[in-house]
Amino acid sequence: MGMAECKLCGKPFITAGPTICPACLKRLDNVYKKALDYLRDHPHERLNAKELAEVIDEDLADVRALIELGWIERDISTEPINEEIDKKRHLLKAFEKELSALQGQSRKYSSYSYERYGRTKDKTKKDKD
Structure with missing residues (x-):
């Protein structure tokens, strides 16, 4: 176990693995659920990170973090x-x-x-x- 600084909020926390604090992970989980629901309901709509953040009414940094973590793929339609x-x-x-x-x-x-x-x-x- 060691000290780490959260990539999103910058607060120090004790961790053995991820570099995102538990509070930010919980927030990202809620944003992920909203984004996933919207993308599932609108499968043919092509949005960038800013447009998706505006549509689901969440912070752009959180949506970008989801993309960087690989929870959301940018090119959904194949x-x-x-x-x-x-x-x-x-x-x-x-x-x-x-x-x-x-x-x-x-x-x-x-x-x-x-x-x-x-x-x-x-x-x-x-x-x-």
């Missing part, structure tokens, strides 16, 4: 990311399909000279006959 990944996968499949079609064409015609003149070995046999 739907646009999933849609973007799906678009990229669709484009990749279309590209692979087009590429395989082009490679199939290149196998059909090995070269311009072969198409125009045929095989050189066959031509030499015709000359000898």
Whole structure:
């Protein structure tokens, strides 16, 4: 056990682990419940820390502390990311399909000279006959 200074209020307190005093932890717990309830009720709303603090009528420092502690994630909605990944996968499949079609064409015609003149070995046999 040792003395530590609270990161939020600056008061000294005795602790073995966290650097936030029990009074601030209790306050943060209440702010967390309010923030979580609001974010759960409005899942598609994108707010920064200041806007969230204003909406739930709490101190901005407390909301920022929740974000820094990892209790609240800043980017909550992942739907646009999933849609973007799906678009990229669709484009990749279309590209692979087009590429395989082009490679199939290149196998059909090995070269311009072969198409125009045929095989050189066959031509030499015709000359000898």
